[in-house]
Amino acid sequence: MSLDINALLEKLTLEEKVSLLSGGSAWYTQPIERLGIPKILMTDGPIGLRLSRDHEGISEDTLGNLEKSTAYPCSSAIASTFNEKLVESVGREIARQFQEHGVSLLLAPGINGKRTPLCGRNFEYMSEDPYLSGRMAVSYINGVQSLGVGTTLKHYVANDQENKRFTVNAVVEDRALREIYLAPFEMAVKEANPWAVMGSYNRVNGVHCCENRTLLLDVLREEWEFDGLVVSDWTAITDKVASIKNGCDLEMPGPSMRDQEVLDAFNKGDLTITDIDARVRRVLQFVDRAIENKKEVNVDYARAHEFSRKAAEEAIVLLKNEDVILPLQADLKIAVLGEQAADVMQGGGCAKLDPERISTPLDELRKRNPDLVYARGYTGDEVDERLIQEAKLVAAEAHVALVFVGTTSAIESEGFDRTNMRMADSHLALINEVTKVNRNVIVLISSGAAVEVHQFGQDVKAIFQLWYPGQAAGEALVRLIYGEVSPSGKLSETFPVHLENTPTFDNGHVNAEEVTYKEGLQVGYRYYDTKKIPVQYPFGFGLSYTSFEYSNLELSSTGLKNDDLLEVTLDVTNSGGVKGKESVQVYVHDVRSQYPRPVQELKGFAKVELEPGETKRVTVLLNERAFAYFVPHLNDFAVETGEFEIRVGASSRDIRLTESVQFKSEDSVTIPLTDRDSVLDWLSNPESSDRMRTVMNDRFGGPYRTDSSI
Ligand code: BGC
Numbered sequence: 213m214s215l216d217i218n219a220l221l222e223k224l225t226l227e228e229k230v231s232l233l234s235g236g237s238a239w240y241t242q243p244i245e246r247l248g249i250p251k252i253l254m255t256d257g258p259i260g261l262r263l264s265r266d267h268e269g270i271s272e273d274t275l276g277n278l279e280k281s282t283a284y285p286c287s288s289a290i291a292s293t294f295n296e297k298l299v300e301s302v303g304r305e306i307a308r309q310f311q312e313h314g315v316s317l318l319l320a321p322g323i324n325g326k327r328t329p330l331c332g333r334n335f336e337y338m339s340e341d342p343y344l345s346g347r348m349a350v351s352y353i354n355g356v357q358s359l360g361v362g363t364t365l366k367h368y369v370a371n372d373q374e375n376k377r378f379t380v381n382a383v384v385e386d387r388a389l390r391e392i393y394l395a396p397f398e399m400a401v402k403e404a405n406p407w408a409v410m411g412s413y414n415r416v417n418g419v420h421c422c423e424n425r426t427l428l429l430d431v432l433r434e435e436w437e438f439d440g441l442v443v444s445d446w447t448a449i450t451d452k453v454a455s456i457k458n459g460c461d462l463e464m465p466g467p468s469m470r471d472q473e474v475l476d477a478f479n480k481g482d483l484t485i486t487d488i489d490a491r492v493r494r495v496l497q498f499v500d501r502a503i504e505n506k507k508e509v510n511v512d513y514a515r516a517h518e519f520s521r522k523a524a525e526e527a528i529v530l531l532k533n534e535d536v537i538l539p540l541q542a543d544l545k546i547a548v549l550g551e552q553a554a555d556v557m558q559g560g561g562c563a564k565l566d567p568e569r570i571s572t573p574l575d576e577l578r579k580r581n582p583d584l585v586y587a588r589g590y591t592g593d594e595v596d597e598r599l600i601q602e603a604k605l606v607a608a609e610a611h612v613a614l615v616f617v618g619t620t621s622a623i624e625s626e627g628f629d630r631t632n633m634r635m636a637d638s639h640l641a642l643i644n645e646v647t648k649v650n651r652n653v654i655v656l657i658s659s660g661a662a663v664e665v666h667q668f669g670q671d672v673k674a675i676f677q678l679w680y681p682g683q684a685a686g687e688a689l690v691r692l693i694y695g696e697v698s699p700s701g702k703l704s705e706t707f708p709v710h711l712e713n714t715p716t717f718d719n720g721h722v723n724a725e726e727v728t729y730k731e732g733l734q735v736g737y738r739y740y741d742t743k744k745i746p747v748q749y750p751f752g753f754g755l756s757y758t759s760f761e762y763s764n765l766e767l768s769s770t771g772l773k774n775d776d777l778l779e780v781t782l783d784v785t786n787s788g789g790v791k792g793k794e795s796v797q798v799y800v801h802d803v804r805s806q807y808p809r810p811v812q813e814l815k816g817f818a819k820v821e822l823e824p825g826e827t828k829r830v831t832v833l834l835n836e837r838a839f840a841y842f843v844p845h846l847n848d849f850a851v852e853t854g855e856f857e858i859r860v861g862a863s864s865r866d867i868r869l870t871e872s873v874q875f876k877s878e879d880s881v882t883i884p885l886t887d888r889d890s891v892l893d894w895l896s897n898p899e900s901s902d903r904m905r906t907v908m909n910d911r912f913g914g915p916y917r918t919d920s921s922i
Pocket of ligand 1: 256319366445446562
């Protein structure tokens, strides 16, 4: 069955139309039974199905009240795989469980920017880099939607902190908004066509996102040609009439208390039937899509768990491996320390779900190594001397001590931001004390975002960043620890040394009604690399049990013009002793530009698997956008004529090969000159210099040159 939308628009009464513009309940759209319009179910995301057993009513949504489902690694982890195919298959597996429960719309992925490591929801977002976020979102969306479940790209836009999240006004200048914050949304909308986009709670440049004409109608609908549903975040609408006028189709949750307000506005002539019909049409199109795509599926939970393990295996990042302590020999006596070894961590809020099964690191390590010794080491944040002493005794007896630390859903969560990047004192004390009795300490960090490691980094042999690794954490980790698979995750965000080094230290975690994005484009590695600030671990960094060599970089052309594609090709060789995967990253550096630009930006990547000794030729394509920046006076992306360096590396700080290309652009990026500009400006401007020189020569005799020595 599908809906005849034009006929329905004729038959619906005004009241029915208005009622369709908000949900019928917490998780459903409004049904209109007399016309055969059913209610459609939606729920969160992003690491799997989070469905309240009470979804027919207004649910309490407590964890105990959720359907069980497979928990996949969190979004920062997923992005650290740098593996688009893998992310697509995770999306497909998640969608199966949505179909099984009759849920048509997944309220994910979240692709907000990470301007500060302190944002409470960073674990729900992909990366500090808009290109990586965008690519990962495209893969995730393609995977989910290939099974007939819609996705919701959220939170549109500049919802980059949790403090004051309902009201904060993000003041963002055009270039940063376009190049950093809107760019991943743009890529996902244009390349993957999500069924929905969720308007966020906050304001952008003074206007709430769900009422923001520029963002919803001019950019999303007109420029990007988005044809899906614009849904509000839960209770994000502050002015219902303005939201309808300015492009928000569906208010959630429902039922709305404001239908009468809408009817009154219509009667007064403040809203037209064209405004209302435009929104109703989008809601009906969404309902139609949902009906058309409903499928009977069977979920194989064991297989879903396998996929979660595979994703975790590629997401976990090996940050340090001194003396090649890893992989561990099977017969070494190990001590497992820290309460978190006996659990699988998740972030807090609407992304938290009730895992269908859990393989904890402790259980899985014990299967391999029944003689291991375990001590809890801490409980909560306060240092507990008795637990630490117990852990030290155990650690002193073992060859190797594996210390599990990190953050919890009480620290990283929706609804509030972290106040610092430190791990709890109890965790730091445990590591510190254990290093006094055991020289082979391996630290395993569960967190959804960067934490400080300088307090212990020097004293331990190895560090694994697990992220929030999902329900199969234990199985994935054991395979990595014992070398059945080589680590291949790379950091989707920089690990700064100190919070004070971060670009938003002054204003990244303020509890104010207005936050100005003073750092502009300088977010994440763009900032650290441009300003040459030392970092703990750079963006894109991750170790392996093997080594990779990069050689024979070739560009398909040394000269480019608008619309051209550049093929960047190189050889990657596995020069070590075991099979492994490498994520090759391509950064673009604009050698000289009229406007300030970050020193380099990620514009492509590829992950390759190689046997020892094997070489593969890898190709990464760069299109015009890879060289462009947003030019405010053109209100568009444009490329400046000149030289660009193509930098190929294993992280943003480990560039292995570079080549140059000249771009001859037809775009006029120069701000148009006026009669208030100086003769020197007219002479130095490439677009006016010839004409100006002729005029000057004719008038005053020449010769006049175009540089400042005239
Ligand atoms: C969150 C959204 C979520 C919605 C429904 C809101 O509070 O910001 O991300 O999808 O609730 O749970």
